Amino acid sequence: xxxxxxxxxxxxxxxxxxxxxxxxxxxxxxxxxxxxxxxxxxxxxxxxxxxxxxxxxxxxxxxxxxxxxxxxxxxxxxxxxxxxxxxxxxxxxxxxxxxxxxxxxxxxxxxxxxxxxxxxxxxxxxxxxxxxxxxxxxxxxxxxxxxxxxxxxxxxxxxxxxxxxxxxxxxxxxxxxxxxxxxxxxxxxxxxxxxxxxxxxxxxxxxxxxxxxxxxxxxxxxxxxxxxxxxxxxxxxxxxxxxxxxxxxxxxxxxxxxxxxxxxxxxxxxxxxxxxxxxxxxxxxxxxxxxxxxxxxxxxxxxxxxxxxxxxxxxxxxxxxxxxxxxxxxxxxxxxxxxxxxxxxxxxxxxxxxxxxxxxxxxxxxxxxxxxxxxxxxxxxxxxxxxxxxxxxxxxxxxxxxxxxxxxxxxxxxxxxxxxxxxxxxxxxxxxxxxxxxxxxxxxxxxxxxxxxxxxxxxxxxxxxxxxxxxxxxxxxxxxxxxxxxxxxxxxxxxxxxxxxxxxxxxxxxxxxxxxxxxxxxxx
Amino acid sequence: xxxxxxxxxxxxxxxxxxxxxxxxxxxxxxxxxxxxxxxxxxxxxxxxxxxxxxxxxxxxxxxxxxxxxxxxxxxxxxxxxxxxxxxxxxxxxxxxxxxxxxxxxxxxxxxxxxxxxxxxxxxxxxxxxxxxxxxxxxxxxxxxxxxxxxxxxxxxxxxxxxxxxxxxxxxxxxxxxxxxxxxxxxxxxxxxxxxxxxxxxxxxxxxxxxxxxxxxxxxxxxxxxxxxxxxxxxxxxxxxxxxxxxxxxxxxxxxxxxxxxxxxxxxxxxxxxxxxxxxxxxxxxxxxxxxxxxxxxxxxxxxxxxxxxxxxxxxxxxxxxxxxxxxxxxxxxxxxxxxxxxxxxxxxxxxxxxxxxxxxxxxxxxx
Numbered sequence: 001x002x003x004x005x006x007x008x009x010x011x012x013x014x015x016x017x018x019x020x021x022x023x024x025x026x027x028x029x030x031x032x033x034x035x036x037x038x039x040x041x042x043x044x045x046x047x048x049x050x051x052x053x054x055x056x057x058x059x060x061x062x063x064x065x066x067x068x069x070x071x072x073x074x075x076x077x078x079x080x081x082x083x084x085x086x087x088x089x090x091x092x093x094x095x096x097x098x099x100x101x102x103x104x105x106x107x108x109x110x111x112x113x114x115x116x117x118x119x120x121x122x123x124x125x126x127x128x129x130x131x132x133x134x135x136x137x138x139x140x141x142x143x144x145x146x147x148x149x150x151x152x153x154x155x156x157x158x159x160x161x162x163x164x165x166x167x168x169x170x171x172x173x174x175x176x177x178x179x180x181x182x183x184x185x186x187x188x189x190x191x192x193x194x195x196x197x198x199x200x201x202x203x204x205x206x207x208x209x210x211x212x213x214x215x216x217x218x219x220x221x222x223x224x225x226x227x228x229x230x231x232x233x234x235x236x237x238x239x240x241x242x243x244x245x246x247x248x249x250x251x252x253x254x255x256x257x258x259x260x261x262x263x264x265x266x267x268x269x270x271x272x273x274x275x276x277x278x279x280x281x282x283x284x285x286x287x288x289x290x291x292x293x294x295x296x297x298x299x300x301x302x303x304x305x306x307x308x309x310x311x312x313x314x315x316x317x318x319x320x321x322x323x324x325x326x327x328x329x330x331x332x333x334x335x336x337x338x339x340x341x342x343x344x345x346x347x348x349x350x351x352x353x354x355x356x357x358x359x360x361x362x363x364x365x366x367x368x369x370x371x372x373x374x375x376x377x378x379x380x381x382x383x384x385x386x387x388x389x390x391x392x393x394x395x396x397x398x399x400x401x402x403x404x405x406x407x408x409x410x411x412x413x414x415x416x417x418x419x420x421x422x423x424x425x426x427x428x429x430x431x432x433x434x435x436x437x438x439x440x441x442x443x444x445x446x447x448x449x450x451x452x453x454x455x456x457x458x459x460x461x462x463x464x465x466x467x468x469x470x471x472x473x474x475x476x477x478x479x480x481x482x483x484x485x486x487x488x489x490x491x492x493x494x495x496x497x498x499x500x501x502x503x504x505x506x507x508x509x510x511x512x513x514x515x516x517x518x519x520x521x522x523x524x
Numbered sequence: 525x526x527x528x529x530x531x532x533x534x535x536x537x538x539x540x541x542x543x544x545x546x547x548x549x550x551x552x553x554x555x556x557x558x559x560x561x562x563x564x565x566x567x568x569x570x571x572x573x574x575x576x577x578x579x580x581x582x583x584x585x586x587x588x589x590x591x592x593x594x595x596x597x598x599x600x601x602x603x604x605x606x607x608x609x610x611x612x613x614x615x616x617x618x619x620x621x622x623x624x625x626x627x628x629x630x631x632x633x634x635x636x637x638x639x640x641x642x643x644x645x646x647x648x649x650x651x652x653x654x655x656x657x658x659x660x661x662x663x664x665x666x667x668x669x670x671x672x673x674x675x676x677x678x679x680x681x682x683x684x685x686x687x688x689x690x691x692x693x694x695x696x697x698x699x700x701x702x703x704x705x706x707x708x709x710x711x712x713x714x715x716x717x718x719x720x721x722x723x724x725x726x727x728x729x730x731x732x733x734x735x736x737x738x739x740x741x742x743x744x745x746x747x748x749x750x751x752x753x754x755x756x757x758x759x760x761x762x763x764x765x766x767x768x769x770x771x772x773x774x775x776x777x778x779x780x781x782x783x784x785x786x787x788x789x790x791x792x793x794x795x796x797x798x799x800x801x802x803x804x805x806x807x808x809x810x811x812x813x814x815x816x817x818x819x820x821x822x823x824x825x826x827x828x829x830x831x832x833x834x835x836x837x838x839x840x841x842x843x844x845x846x847x848x849x850x851x852x853x854x855x856x857x858x859x860x861x862x863x864x865x866x867x868x869x870x871x872x873x874x875x876x877x878x879x880x881x882x883x884x885x886x887x888x889x890x891x
Contacts, residue, residue, distance in 0.1 A: 085597075087678050087679050087680070088678040089678075090598075091559065091597060091600030097555055118596070118705040118706070119589070119595070152596050152597075153595050186591065186595060186841075188594065189552075290847070308833070392833070487777075487778070487779070489779075
């Protein structure tokens with residue numbers, strides 16, 4: 001059996017699954033230390049399911065912790081940003097285009113030093129090692145603990161980034177360094193941004209991953225645990241400690257995949273109604289549709305692959321006034337601030353209670369609300385969702401809409417844009433379900449020669465290798481799909497050399513501790 | 525009109541559409557322009573008629589492989605150095621700068637130079653779109669020489685080419701760009717106002733802004749951005765015949781950087797109700813779009829690939845496996861479709877076997 005945990009800003013959800021069957025699902029408040037919230041949720045879960053820890057063979061944790069921390073600029077470390085690129089690139093310095101509230105968190109130590117490669121991998125300027133030694137001393141003097149290093153065309157030639165890291169480490173042995181080529185693709189600004197984001201989260205990620213481990217240890221769960229990343233596949237915990245940025249946007253991916261699995265609908269529109277926002281996404285063949293435009297995270301441009309999500313400011317805690325609903329929300333203060341809980345703020349939850357859609361808190365506290373006003377607000381909520389769903393649709397034909405998240409109580413009637421509305425059982429813990437059933441990936445990233453061979457044959461060979469690696473990582477062969485192919489010709493290497501990156505993903509096979517079943521799945 | 529900071533995004537998006545996949549990522553251009561306009565309130569945009577007959581107008585552009593520019597960003601001093609070399613060659617100060625190419629990044633770069641020099645920008649260009657080679661302009665078609673061509677790289681290396689004809693100018697410039705690592709900033713086709721009046725494609729800078737604005741306003745109003753885009757195109761002087769040719773998902777992508785160009789091909793599989801497969805081949809810009817082997821649009825008409833939800837134009841370097849896209853075709857300016865023009869930038873000049881057929885005729889045949 002598997003456990004899926006979703007650590008959100010407000011709640012920590014957990015589910016216990018056997019195959020695609022949900023055995024139990026629970027919600028507990030997220031705690032500041034993260035770990036005690038997880039312990040509480042898992043204790044409840046195992047208690048409710050009456051299952052011992054020995055029956056658990058995998059734990060997958062999904063968390064928006066790092067994304068939220070970055071977007072809100074909370075707990076970010078200062079980062080020394082070092083670009084190897086002068087005299088090129090000076091017209092656009094590092095962090096240009098970042099919102100000021102985030103650059104404040106990152107600090108003002110940014111250096112562009114001599115170096116960089118041309119597209120064919122040859123250096124256009126020698127690496128300025130003397131300047132880097134000065135940078136290393138300044139980093140030490142300023143007491144900076146994290147650094148991001150980017151270099152022009154480092155996906156083609158990573159030697160300068162690696163050498164620069166050595167020089168910085170000579171002075172700063174404990175410096176946490178993120179090299180841009182390790183997480184990004186071609187596009188200097190976007191790759192550099194991702195490296196800076198990652199470095200700013202470096203310190204936090206070590207603590208968070210350690211607290212996950214501590215929580216599981218406390219419950220006596222010793223099996224390996226994983227953390228889900230933005231493409232719906234899992235990463236082992238050590239890698240997340242190093243590359244927290246890879247978990248960005250895993251929340252929407254998990255909730256959408258979870259909704260698809262819970263509803264059994266492989267093609268639908270998913271609306272995840274939370275406390276502050278509703279995320280609308282499209283599931284096609286069980287996978288979230290990917291965004292084609294550059295992903296913007298907290299106002300910073302990146303080139304991550306992200307699910308295509310429309311976020312609207314409508315949730316269970318949204319403020320209701322005469323002429324508007326949201327985007328402001330009481331958020332996790334709902335249980336104090338909403339009228340039905342004795343507070344003084346009119347929220348969408350109060351409207352739903354007043355309209356008789358749900359019975360939460362003390363409904364006598366909303367008896368005084370004007371009936372016509374309540375009806376108008378209910379109309380407006382449905383209208384907002386209709387417009388959002390329409391925008392995400394690929395044709396004008398009505399499609400099934402799956403509602404998940406804590407705010408599903410806001411919806412009481414049919415939506416024009418939907419052929420049907422499905423609220424699956426356990427809709428409140430779709431994120432955790434998506435995490436539990438996260439997939440495993442197999443990746444190929446290597447230089448291959450196209451000389452004397454057909455390109456299709458080379459790519460087929462690489463795809464087979466990626467599939468094999470996915471199977472080795474625990475994927476069921478029949479479920480594997482190729483989700484990403486990227487080719488980067490390396491003109492500086494003779495023999496029509498091309499850097500090929502291919503990613504295959506598939507469902508994680510049930511990991512029976514005795515090992516019998518997994519083998520059988522592979523043979524299939 | 526006065527160009528202000530709030531128009532940067534509209535221009536970048538409109539220029540990306542007219543870039544037909546090439547012309548460089550306008551995002552870089554908009555970032556450069558934002559940096560340049562930090563202390564500049566506005567830039568003056570003037571019509572061709574406002575240029576005195578004997579005043580010097582200098583087109584400014586980036587030359588090279590767009591895939592390289594998103595990595596090897598400019599130094600920032602290149603364009604001004606190229607301009608100064610041209611002024612010295614002519615023995616005359618520039619009256620205004622202008623885009624040589626309204627498609628892509630090169631729509632924005634003359635404004636960056638204008639912000640630095642205080643010069644106005646002329647509302648015209650030499651293509652009404654983007655093209656990969658230097659001589660592929662209406663300036664050349666009308667016999668206006670590209671020479672002298674000044675080329676500067678980010679190290680400050682500068683080459684001035686005095687070529688006898690534009691094909692040789694392109695050849696020498698191309699060799700220089702490759703030696704400079706596949707990007708540089710150039711000035712060429714500098715000319716007097718009276719000559720520009722004869723050979724410029726007029727009004728394209730303001731047209732690009734209008735196209736970008738239409739997409740933005742539709743999105744803000746939650747309306748279909750493709751409808752808005754088609755309406756905006758049909759209101760222009762040149763891009764009147766415009767169509768959504770195909771709707772689908774990127775299924776394969778092949779590209780290489782050779783000789784300073786980004787060449788390749790993208791295969792798109794249909795999303796219902798469209799059927800079949802569309803293949804779009806490119807050399808920096810999209811050259812021909814074929815649906816199941818049948819030509820739907822061909823150079824010099826415009827072929828754009830856009831995000832199927834947001835109508836955001838996607839450059840060839842921004843294409844990714846699995847993206848959902850729509851392919852659009854639009855008519856080029858009439859001056860771009862003459863036999864003399866086709867002899868410079870028609871399909872045969874890109875080694876394509878198919879003859880040029882206007883997109884509206886192909887559309888009629890297809891439907």
